[in-house]
Amino acid sequence: MPAIKETVEHVEELEVEKYKYGFKSDIESEVAPKGLNEDIVRYISAKKDEPKWMLDWRLEAFRRWQTMTEPTWARVHYPKIDFQDLHYYAAPKSMSAPKSLDEVDPELLETYKKLGIPLKEQEILAGVEGARVAVDAVFDSVSVVTTFKEELAKAGVIFCPISEAIRDHPELVKKYLASVVPVSDNFYATMNSAVFTDGSFVYVPEGVRCPMELSTYFRINEPNTGQFERTLIIAEKGSYVSYLEGCTAPMRDENQLHAAVVELIAHDDAEIKYSTVQNWYPGDKNGKGGIYNFVTKRGDCRGKNSKISWTQVETGSAITWKYPSCILRGDGSRGEFYSIAVSNGYQQVDSGTKMIHLGKDTSSLIIAKGIAAGKSDNTYRGLVSAHAKASGARNFTQCDSLLIGDACGAHTVPYIESRNATAVFEHEATTSKISDDQLFYCQQRGLSDEEAVALIVNGFVREVLQNLPMEFMVESQKLIAISLEGSVG
């Protein structure tokens, strides 16, 4: 067993320094007073220069939130969060009114450059060959810049911060906001509805294939600050859009809160592909600090033959509570969920998906790969359900867990509910470790144990990685390697 033992030891030695996005940016910020109350909700709404209907909507959400309690069913444990001890708004002072790229604080641009996200369009053009990506960069509570807006506008695609959409496209926001995740859906979603600050808005008109990948890059910088992103993507009939989301945060000793709501709407024959690489700060080797990530993501396949595909690579956060889901409402619609969740140190992941089959001949596919190392707990939790009218529904689910070391836990909690006799559901789950035989075989062929583990882990997650856009795939492979540092060179 020497190789395995070494691997385990390496993993245990995981140092916080390995989190390469842990730097802080020295940017002067305007921060709201701590606490959550009606005044804070009004403060945020005023900062965003929102119309009255939006403020009323927020206040209603806040009132509902006051009557709710935190969910406790997930397999995650953490000290009680004092919601009054947080800042709900923080923005770089220079960015009180985001304008053009030239006016953006150079320190901010530098921050994104260090994160590997160039925001200057000419740099993007000059840099990597091939696909261009339009970026909306959200720094704490505000969007600092959105690139390629004009070019997208030519194709009829609206891509802007949601705060801007509320002002410029109120009819679309009113029609779709909270139409997938109702205001009172759950504790965190309701809280988000009251205090959300920024996030992206995407509207792809009928028949348009979005000419480039869209992406949002989230960064939490201020200490003791919650980030409450709100993203809304609408794909009209026959359209297509691929959207990427990335997230990082500095290393801080205290826990930070991230409670997002993402809503996707796909009309007839439309397709939305949503990819996430989540790399929030996971906390240090003793489990101190890290992001609490409570996220509600849901897609509504509202139209016939529509399709929504979620791909996620989850390597960060101290706590992850996240279930990107699909409501398969339109006949013939399809939902897909591809997930890699890596946990190490004291991380706790409770993540999975819900596939709700409502329409006829709907289909869904779930491929979830969990890798647990260190003293972490990694849970897949998923629901597949067929409504009584969902005749011909099909689901295939594959959940695999890989354990590295004997101090971690891997759990699978699927809920499978069939209420239609013609629905066919198949579910498979396995749990395994990297076998000594596999390691020995690779070593005999000349690989070091670290290379061997990297090779085997990469093979384990390949099916999911293949669904990411090329740039993200390479990035994710590296990220997984870093997350399992020691075992994977």
Place this chain on the structure above:
Amino acid sequence: MTAPNTAKRTVHLGEAENTLISQLLSAGARGAADELAASGLPTRRIEAYHYTDLKALLGEVPAIAEEAGQVGPPKFRVPGAYRILVANGRIQQSTTPPNGVVVSEAGGSSLTERDDVLVMLNHGLVEKSLAIGLENSVDPIVHIDHRIAGAPAHTAGALRIEVAPGATATVLETFSGSDAAHMGNQGTRVELGDGARFTHIVVDLSALNSRHFHTIEYAVGANVQLRNLLVNSGSALSRTQMFGVFAGEGAHGDFSGLNLVDDGQHNDITLDVNHAVPNTTSQELFKSVVRNRAKAIFQGRIVVSPKAQKTDAKMMMQGLMLSEGAQILSKPELEIFADDVQCGHGSTCGELDAQSMFYMMSRGIAREDAKAMLIRAFVQELLDPIEDEELSEALSGVVEEWLSRPAKSPAI
């Protein structure tokens, strides 16, 4: 100020809860009564009862059973078995036990106390439990024939089965009764000494308007070979919950069950298997066949404790839906805390395979006959391991009876 609203919610108690509380008080179980008054019956918000919301489903609780009069012949009979008739919770008839079998009575419930309403009620209401000692290789099948007789009655009963180290035995428990809205709440604790070989068959044939609850515990010693099989075709509402703990190395358990569910029935099988020590293996195979407006539930959890290396556990759940209105709800869980293990689960559900149907019909077999053959084939895998031919035949009889049940019009 922290999160809003953490004030304890007051539980509204319904008629069923109030009756149960007064029954507990009359039995002198004040603690249990207080607990029930504080928490109420579990709703779907209680994870273990997610699919069986007792508060909504239980209905009227009948009076505690009186001593039963003469009861009729058994519904399920295995020739040559040693039968103990337990009517309304009291031993009514038993002959001299065969060699190796010791029958006695003990005070109170046989179950371990745990945070579960059925177990709590069992503890509160059972005065005396039946104890069966199996001391060496017992030849005949030991059949505990549980009945609820007469007018609608609530019975709570408990059984303790102790299998001596190295002993071999088969115990059959059957549940049936008069055609009335009974409520039965049985507890069975099985303690398996090292090296024991034990088969436990449990058949529920309760009246189709009664409620049947059964909690089974298996304490599994080293090198034990355990096989269990549940067959449910009775009751309007039933829940059989099994808790198995592997406490000695080298043991193997086969856990299996069949839910045959028809119009208006709601049958729940809940299984929790804990591999607490290294080098134990288990296989779980559960099948449901659902016809008309009915629900079959299977919740299965395999827990591998830290240090329980070399555990090998495979769970399979298969559901067959025969008509509109049928529901199959399942939750196969893995909870793994050791890395050098082989664990997995699978779950499938759907209707009868169209290709197989066509193949059979293309050979001249009529649709209904082809269906019946495929259903028999589907459940056969569960009956195959039962070596005793007469027992196997009797179990097939339960399947045949279910298949031949007249079609009911769907409930509205």
Place this chain on the structure above:
Amino acid sequence: MSTPMLEIRNLHVRVEDKTILKGVDLVVPKGEVHAIMGRNGSGKSTLSYAIAGRDGYEITDGDILLDGQSIVEMEADERASAGLFLAFQYPIEIPGVATMTFLKAAMNAQRKSRGEEEMKTPEFMKAVRAAAGDLSIETDMLKRALNVGFSGGEKKRAEVLQMALLAPKMCILDETDSGLDIDALKVVSQGVNHLRAPKRSMLVITHYQRLLNHIVPDRVHVFSDGRIVKSGGKELALELEAEGYSAFDEAAA
């Protein structure tokens, strides 16, 4: 001329949203063996399923007559009892159903529907043993679940065994040669040839000519794009083998 055993008139069949058969006309007289040859995807298997009455194969136009009777309104089991037999290209595995149990159920179901008495077990066993012997089928195989764990050759022999026992009037053999080595092919072909009779007809569906060396047909029909595009004597099969199917594509177009 007596009534043909099988007569297909202008048959159009749709599967899901796609029309696969686009006007098939075919007459197989009593006692004759006809072959249908065509490349993969030409609709050959659809034809066999449509004749046998598989769910989802919707006949949008035309008719199928078995011994003068239209069978298109019948269920698959009624067609079987009327004397139609389909030897499957991929026989279905049915776990839990012993081959013997299945054979008996099928034989008695057909007898019952024809108003005949059920076969007694000893009589049945005798018939099975005799037929199995001819096909070199071990009785052990018959105790196993239907087609489960059977090799390719065993599955095809089991199909021919069923054909022998059920004694149909009209046999359709769908790609019976697929997955067979030369020895197995000989055994299966002998079994089939053994069943050739003046009151029994056969339709042999195949991709390759080689099967027709063993089961020599009276007529050969070339199938392309859901229709029969050419018919001829047994020499047509050789012609096809030499020139390939593309020579007939024009005829289809």
